[in-house]
Amino acid sequence: MKKLFAVIIIFLILIGNVGYNTNFTLLDYFQGEYYAYTSTPAGENYIFLGSCYMNYGKIENPDEIIGESMKIYNFEPVAGLESLDANIVYTEHLDSGASVIYAYTDKINRFVKVEDENVNIQIACYDEYSIIGWPLILGSF
Numbered sequence: 001m002k003k004l005f006a007v008i009i010i011f012l013i014l015i016g017n018v019g020y021n022t023n024f025t026l027l028d029y030f031q032g033e034y035y036a037y038t039s040t041p042a043g044e045n046y047i048f049l050g051s052c053y054m055n056y057g058k059i060e061n062p063d064e065i066i067g068e069s070m071k072i073y074n075f076e077p078v079a080g081l082e083s084l085d086a087n088i089v090y091t092e093h094l095d096s097g098a099s100v101i102y103a104y105t106d107k108i109n110r111f112v113k114v115e116d117e118n119v120n121i122q123i124a125c126y127d128e129y130s131i132i133g134w135p136l137i138l139g140s141f
Helices: 003-015 076-082
Strands: 033-038 044-048 051-055 065-073 087-093 099-105 113-116 116-118 121-125 129-133
Touching: 076 099, 076 121, 076 129, 087 116, 099 116
Parallel strands: none
Antiparallel strands: 033 051, 033 065, 044 051, 065 129, 087 099, 099 121, 113 116, 121 129
16 A cells, blocks of 8 residues: 555656756747856856856856846737746836736746745836846846
8 A cells, every 4th residue: 555655646746747847048938138147156257146146148057047037128028928838926016117027937946935926937027128037037127
């Protein structure tokens, strides 16, 4: 009986991990001004932000990435979220004129809690451009 239970648990774990992307990168979905955030410098072009390093350009080892952001011109946020199979969790409008969308997708294995909900995509929308980041926009917007 214990062996059967163990087999069922392993089977359920394997089913739960099907399609689970551990090497997600925004570069697979969008084009724009790209930044990767890591806990240690991951190249020659980086800035220390106090809690992480903002690296300019693609990182060779995606496992080092703890977040990404991308500035995209003429970006349609709803279409972008659809391409990620993401659901909007929360939106807000800032005094600066930006609208900020918080969303969640199963394509990204990391998330943070916002308003007691899982969030792993944040989009700051301006008139001319948008900034998209995961799990949140770690640089300024």
